Amino acid sequence: MSADYISNRGSKPHAGxxxxxxxxxxxxxxxxxxxxxxxxxxxxxxxxxxVMTVFVIGFALTLPAALQVVVKNAEQFAPIMESSxxxxxxxxxxVSLQDVTTLAKEIKLREEVSETSFISPDEALKEFQRxxxxxxxLNHLSDNPLPPVILVTVDSQFLGKDNINRIxxxxxxxxxxxxxxxxxxxxxxxxxxxxxxxxxxxxxxxxLIIAVIMVVGNTxxxxxxxxxxxxxxxxxxxxxxxxxRRPFIYSGMFYGFFGGIISIIFTVFSxxxxxxxxxxxxxxxxxxxxxxxxxxxxxxxxxxTGTLLGFGGSxxxxxxxxxxxNL
Amino acid sequence: xxxxDHVRKKYPGGHEALKDVSFxxxxxxxxxLTGHSGAGKTTLLKLIALIETASSGHVLFEQQxxxxxxxxxxxxxxxxxxVIFQNPMLLGDRSVFQNVALPLLVSGYSGPEISRRxxxxxxxxxxxxxxxxxxxxxxGGEQQRVSIARAIVSKPKVILAxxxxxxLDPHLSREIMDLFVRFNSVGVTTLIxxxxxxxxxxxxxxxxxxxxxxxxETQTTS
Ligand SMILES: Nc1ncnc2c1ncn2[C@@H]1O[C@H](COP(=O)(O)OP(=O)(O)O)[C@@H](O)[C@H]1O
Ligand SMILES: [Mg+2]
Numbered sequence: 001m002s003a004d005y006i007s008n009r010g011s012k013p014h015a016g017x018x019x020x021x022x023x024x025x026x027x028x029x030x031x032x033x034x035x036x037x038x039x040x041x042x043x044x045x046x047x048x049x050x051v052m053t054v055f056v057i058g059f060a061l062t063l064p065a066a067l068q069v070v071v072k073n074a075e076q077f078a079p080i081m082e083s084s085x086x087x088x089x090x091x092x093x094x095v096s097l098q099d100v101t102t103l104a105k106e107i108k109l110r111e112e113v114s115e116t117s118f119i120s121p122d123e124a125l126k127e128f129q130r131x132x133x134x135x136x137x138l139n140h141l142s143d144n145p146l147p148p149v150i151l152v153t154v155d156s157q158f159l160g161k162d163n164i165n166r167i168x169x170x171x172x173x174x175x176x177x178x179x180x181x182x183x184x185x186x187x188x189x190x191x192x193x194x195x196x197x198x199x200x201x202x203x204x205x206x207x208l209i210i211a212v213i214m215v216v217g218n219t220x221x222x223x224x225x226x227x228x229x230x231x232x233x234x235x236x237x238x239x240x241x242x243x244x245r246r247p248f249i250y251s252g253m254f255y256g257f258f259g260g261i262i263s264i265i266f267t268v269f270s271x272x273x274x275x276x277x278x279x280x281x282x283x284x285x286x287x288x289x290x291x292x293x294x295x296x297x298x299x300x301x302x303x304x305t306g307t308l309l310g311f312g313g314s315x316x317x318x319x320x321x322x323x324x325x326n327l
Numbered sequence: 328x329x330x331x332d333h334v335r336k337k338y339p340g341g342h343e344a345l346k347d348v349s350f351x352x353x354x355x356x357x358x359x360l361t362g363h364s365g366a367g368k369t370t371l372l373k374l375i376a377l378i379e380t381a382s383s384g385h386v387l388f389e390q391q392x393x394x395x396x397x398x399x400x401x402x403x404x405x406x407x408x409x410v411i412f413q414n415p416m417l418l419g420d421r422s423v424f425q426n427v428a429l430p431l432l433v434s435g436y437s438g439p440e441i442s443r444r445x446x447x448x449x450x451x452x453x454x455x456x457x458x459x460x461x462x463x464x465x466x467g468g469e470q471q472r473v474s475i476a477r478a479i480v481s482k483p484k485v486i487l488a489x490x491x492x493x494x495l496d497p498h499l500s501r502e503i504m505d506l507f508v509r510f511n512s513v514g515v516t517t518l519i520x521x522x523x524x525x526x527x528x529x530x531x532x533x534x535x536x537x538x539x540x541x542x543x544e545t546q547t548t549s
Contacts, residue, residue, distance in 0.1 A: 030437055233416055236378065237430040237477070238406035240399065327378065 032246070039250025042223060050255070053219045057259025057306060060208045060215070062266040065294065065302055067201035069271055072292055074194045087152040087164075089171060090179040100148045103176055107152060112167050115153035121146045147178065209309060212259070216252050216313025224248055224321045235327040241319075248318045249311060256310020260303035267294050267302075328354040328485065328516045329375060331542070334384035336370050344370040346540035348384070352518060357511040359527050360520040362537030368520035369413065371537065372487045375518075376408050377401050388485075406434050409478030411488040415470040417462040423449070423473050424458040430481045448480040449473075452506060468499040475506060479515075486510060488519045492526065500526050 043050055089107075091100055101118055108116045119127075124146045154167060164182050172180035224231065231244050271293040294302075329352040336345040344367045352358055360368050373379040374386050377393055386393045388404060396404055409430075417426050427445045436444070449455045452472040462470055471491060478486060488507065492500035504519075504526060511517045518535075521527060527534070535542060 027435065031435065034432075034437075229416075230418055233418065234429060234433055235402075236376070236405065236410060236412075236416075237433055238402045238404075238481075239433040240402045243402075243433055 035243075035246035036250045038247035039252075040254060042227075042247060043251045043254045046219070046223065046251075049219070049222075053215060053255050054258045054262055056215050057212050057255060057309075058262025058266060060212050061259060061263035061302055061306055062270070064201055064205040064208055065263055065267045065298070066270055067197060067204065068298070069267065069292070069294060071194060071198050071201060074190070074197070076292065087154060087168060087171060087180055087182045089150040089152060089174075089177050090181070091148040091150060091176055092178050093147050095148065095176050097148070099176065100150065103174070104150045107150065107171070107174075112155050112158045112163070113152055114155040117151045119149040119151065121148055124149060212256070212306070212309045213313040213316070216255050216310050217317040219255065220248050220252050220314040220317040221321060223251065224318055228325075231322075231325065232327060235325070241322050244322060245315070245318045249314045252310040252314025252317075253307045254310065256306035256308065256313075257303060258306075259310070260306030263302050263306065264294060264299050328352055328356070328389060329518070330385070330387040330390075331371075331374075332385040332387070334371075334374065334381045334386055336367070336374060336379065337382045344540055345374075345381075345537075348537070348540070348542040350535050350542055352516060352535075355511070355514045355516055356533070357507070357517040358519075358533040358535050359530075360518055360535050360537065361522060361524065361527075363522060366537040367540045368522075368537055369489055372410070372489050372518070372520060375485075375487060376405055376410055402433075406430070406481060407484045409481070409483035409486045411471075411474050411478045411486070411491050413489045413493055415462070415474035417470060417473055417477075419461065419463045421462075422458065423454065423460050423462055423465070426462060426473055427458075427477045427480050430477060434481060444480055445476075448476040451479065452476045468495050468503075471495065471503065472506075475503070479510060483515065485516045486518070488517070490520055490522070492521065492523060497526070504530065 046053070091103070097120060100120075104116045104118045107113055121144045125144050128146065152171065154164060158164070158167065168180050168182050171177060234244055275293075331348045331350050334345055334348040335343065337343045348367075348371065360371060362368055370379060374381050375388065375393070377396070380394060388407075393404065418429075424445055427448055428441050431441045431444060446455060446458070449458055452475050454469060454472055454476065457465065457469065462473055465473065475488075475491065478488075486507065491507075492503050495503065500523065507517055507519060508530065519527075
């Protein structure tokens with residue numbers, strides 16, 4: 001090779017490149033493939049530090065994801081509770097048992113009622129004594145103070161507060177019925193709690209998004225400091241900021257990506273843990289109730305969110321670092 | 328090719344490294360930048376590659392004021408310049424080959440083109456057999472030659488060398504200087520900062536002498 005090698009401008013960079021890679025797109029893809037490999041290498045070089053960062057991101061993403069699951073399930077609960085709404089009818093005290101049984105049968109014939117059951121004062125007293133401590137005190141009363149009660153189960157076709165209120169009013173107008181009661185307040189309370197959890201989840205999601213960006217940013221910042229020489233030399237031989245930034249951004253995206261996967265595992269794990277507890281609860285209501293875990297879409301969303309946050313965090317960190325380096 | 332016009336450079340600390348520098352280096356020319364330590368040689372070279380920016384005056388590269396180059400185009404300027412720094416600035420976690428390949432990677436070359444050019448470049452500095460070696464296992468002179476190979480690998484129009492023979496023995500220094508003469512002979516504009524006047528005395532090139540930040544350009548062409 002002679003000295004004129006260096007003056008051989010026959011193949012200028014651009015001419016050579018277009019010939020070799022064919023198209024702009026192919027070149028673009030190649031550049032990104034190299035940066036991605038490089039980013040993954042740097043991610044692996046982080047070893048324990050990388051693992052810890054991934055887990056921190058995983059935990060951080062699990063909290064909002066789990067809350068999301070809770071909200072989704074609680075919302076699923078609401079209509080079941082509405083449909084199983086019971087109305088308690090307190091009957092006038094001195095009515096004969098027979099009249100009350102007849103009344104219960106009559107009420108059951110109504111189309112919006114699926115079931116009625118009758119609790120006589122004696123049964124009510126026994127139950128009361130069994131369940132409470134003041135039961136003993138009642139023993140000393142000569143007279144049973146409890147009224148007969150008819151429990152009315154509203155058919156599931158008649159959901160909703162308006163329906164319940166209407167039925168309630170109709171039943172309370174019946175002769176012999178002293179008071180008709182449906183506990184709708186706890187339904188409202190449930191909806192209130194769900195709403196509260198939703199708000200908390202939103203707030204927490206915002207905080208945790210910031211936290212994830214900061215965790216990734218900090219990790220990438222430390223990483224870029226450890227590549228200081230390489231960054232400096234690269235820039236001095238003509239690297240663009242983009243060229244320097246790219247591998248770090250891919251590293252950041254790998255942190256986010258694996259963090260997202262970890263959070264899916266955590267969420268699935270905690271949901272299945274809760275499943276057994278919820279199963280008991282579900283039995284009390286309708287058999288149709290099932291705990292919904294993370295859906296496929298949710299999982300994909302988690303991974304994408306993690307990856308995007310990794311992108312954001314690393315972008316900020318490397319850009320700031322390059323700005324400080326000022327080369 | 329390179330022109331300085333009443334250039335002044337004041338560092339943030341307040342030190343005025345260059346006070347008033349004017350000179351012109353034409354295309355394909357070779358010159359030595361001389362002056363005692365602290366005269367401002369490194370600073371002057373840094374202004375050309377935009378590693379530092381002038382406080383006042385004009386630095387022109389190919390007739391263009393380098394200060395008017397937008398930030399995102401600075402890399403393109405640097406790709407036209409091969410810089411050899413005072414210390415070799417090699418990456419210890421990479422092979423000689425990978426170190427030399429860096430400027431090509433940075434400007435988007437790939438695969439076979441990189442191999443071809445890196446080998447040709449290493450061959451130029453006589454280190455083809457050491458391409459797989461780690462730079463830290465090389466001697467000072469060899470390291471300096473690797474950094475020269477890296478500077479020429481992308482076939483730059485201009486070579487700037489900052490005391491490339493700084494800590495080498497006279498024999499090695501002469502070899503390195505011969506390399507630069509060879510590059511220049513094929514048309515590469517070359518500016519070499521040095522304070523080794525003995526070494527450059529027999530060479531027929533202009534001396535640009537910096538004196539405490541001032542340049543009294545002596546137009547003594549060969
Ligand atoms: N980054 C810097 N900040 C402040 N002063 C500097 C910096 N770099 C160089 N100097 C000062 O500028 C002067 C010229 O330095 P330099 O250009 O390195 O000279 P030379 O290369 O001729 O030895 C010296 O006095 C040095 O201390
Ligand atoms: Mg110097």
